[in-house]
Amino acid sequence: MQIIHPESKVVIIWESLIVLVTLYNYLAIPFRIAFKTSSGGIWLILDILSDSILITDIFLRFHMGYIDQGAFINDQQKIQQHYRANDFKINLIASFPVDILIRVLFPSLPGYVIGIARLLRLLRGFQCLGIFRRWENNVNVNPVVIRMINLVMIIFLIDHWVACVWFFIGETTKISNESWLTSASLENARTTTQYMKSLYWSITTLTTVGYGDITPTNDLEIAFTLIIMFLGVSMYAFIIGNVASLIANLDANQGRFREKLDQIQAYMRERRIPSPLQQQVRDYYQYMWEYSHDASMExxxxxxxxxxxxxxxxxxxxxxxxxxxxxxxxxxxxxxxxxxxxxxxxxxxxxxxxxxxxxxxxxxxxxxxxxxxxxxxxxxxxxxxxxxxxxxxxxxxxxxxxxxxxxxxxxxxxxxxxxxxxxxxxxxxxxxxxxxxxxxxxxxxxxx
Ligand code: CMP
Incomplete structure (x- = not known):
């Protein structure tokens, strides 16, 4: 088989698929554990599909060259050694079919156990972070856009995980105790409503909005809410800081140019340069920006x-x-x-x-x-x-x-x-x- 270049289009498309599959696992696994879904039907199809992609990936990587100090390595033996020494083991563990073994050996176990058995798939998350880092440097897209997608994905996953844990706590404590699910009369609601309400609570709490219409009712829920509120405050600061700097960097060149122009205008005002001359200076920079994007900066x-x-x-x-x-x-x-x-x-x-x-x-x-x-x-x-x-x-x-x-x-x-x-x-x-x-x-x- 031919050795594939790690920066080729095919690899970018394939890696997008790996990210998508990993995203599916990060969304489906906590959902299936918390909401105790069945293990058959659509879940079974999606599991088989996503696992096949991950297993194909393990073998495909034996034929994917790598870049070492700027040089493309396409020697089969070196590629194997390099892959074995790096991602191979973790990819193998991540694809280990514990869930299939359970399905075969204990077919009567409830569906959420399959969810637990699939937890190993989450190890692929590390590979995805690496993929995003590589995309920032190699793909012909503004790296800020890639970072933005990465950030939005991580924020949504945190919201989703918190929602799942919140529901899980409500569901487990409602048996012996009053829980948020019973006080919000949601214990017999449809799964979609239950999930949406949990996600709603998770986002309002994490973003510190806190409408207060869904509140913790027992000790465990209060403890969890406290942790999430604390996490929310830190995450809020982190998100605002990141988004602000990402937006500022979206067109870094224009930002720098505007800063330069502001400084020049302030200088001209301070020195009382005559208005027509100031206008000429502004026109000059305007032209320079429109036609050459301020080539002097390059x-x-x-x-x-x-x-x-x-x-x-x-x-x-x-x-x-x-x-x-x-x-x-x-x-x-x-x-x-x-x-x-x-x-x-x-x-x-x-x-x-x-x-x-x-x-x-x-x-x-x-x-x-x-x-x-x-x-x-x-x-x-x-x-x-x-x-x-x-x-x-x-x-x-x-x-x-x-x-x-x-x-x-x-x-x-x-x-x-x-x-x-x-x-x-x-x-x-x-x-x-x-x-x-x-x-x-x-x-x-x-x-x-
Ligand atoms: P230089 O003498 O170094 O500086 C003035 C420039 O004007 C000159 O070089 C030529 O490039 C240009 N120049 C002078 N005379 C003519 C002409 N008759 N036609 C076109 N260009 C000219």
Missing amino acids: LDFLDELPHSIKTRIYLHLHQELLEKVPLFKEADKGFIEDLVIKLRPRILPPEDYIIREEQLGHEMYFIKRGEVIAFSEKTGRVYRTMTAGMFFGEIALLYSSRRTASVKTQTYCELFVLYKDDFDQVLENYPRFWEKVKEIAEQRFQTK
Whole structure:
């Protein structure tokens, strides 16, 4: 059998199924014990179905590779050793068919005993926590969403378990004592009503809402209620804290951006910057957020990455520019890879001078978005309007001369800057690029 990659789609779907089966066990087992359900009918079908999946999983994992220090291990022997040393034993114990043995050996035992016999299945919960942790890193979904689903599931399971125990106490104490079930006249109600009332009590108590319409009547119930109220207060704080931080992280980038903008606005108000200028600053950040999601924030983390990964990320980030600039389209791969990590993004508002005629030049620019004009300060003559995919500022770099024209933005512009040192390095390594840039520069020089 072929070795499966642990991060493949098939594995993600299979693991979702394992989570679902485990969820079924976590819901059904306490319910069946507390509500003393029968062990046949739908329960038997669901048990057989879910157990078959868990048993298949035990064998399937012998054919599932694993990741060790970033490398995919697909050697059958190593996989077996690794699995045996890790999850194999716990998975085997979790699937041990105690319930089937009981069904065969003691067919007359009541249904809830089957529930107790299936308690071992809960051991799969540990595997599910691991699955969620892996999903946070590997699945192409916002990790916050995964954490949120995990949190909601755990909260619901706690509510459910508490409801089941609450009912179990009511049911066992009602024989010798007054119990919450008798005082709420629920002892002969349908199971669904009994479960809903128990869950209602569990959620109102755990969330500290406590309507007080279902109250403990005997000592055991009072003791249990006290424990749950205590648990509820701590859980409430835990949930509120977690949900608040999860929501804040849902779009962490936007949160950080908003924080930055708030700081800038506070600063401008303090320094009494004139209102029109404040508006310009706000417009600038607004543009920056809408079009590039504040690319300046990304760069810090990118610089920490190894060169090869960083290059691949830059190739992806600059894809739009690379497609737009004709000069890059024909260039060879090595040149592009060398160049992309040297480009620095810059966003400029309309009517902004990028280059002033006669000044010394230290960089050239590629236009990703927007429109600029090259013109003469002295005569006011416009040489050229330049748009996405074009470049400028190359003449001063090529000939180590002063700027031959002024360049000003007409609209908001997204540019990429290439500094002189980097430019010289690129020219040195790729003379063909030098020839092409020179050809264009000479044409421009002549049309002045
Ligand atoms: P540089 O001289 O470094 O700075 C001004 C830039 O304007 C220049 O490089 C060219 O990129 C650009 N430029 C100057 N003259 C023209 C022209 N006639 N047509 C297009 N671009 C020009």
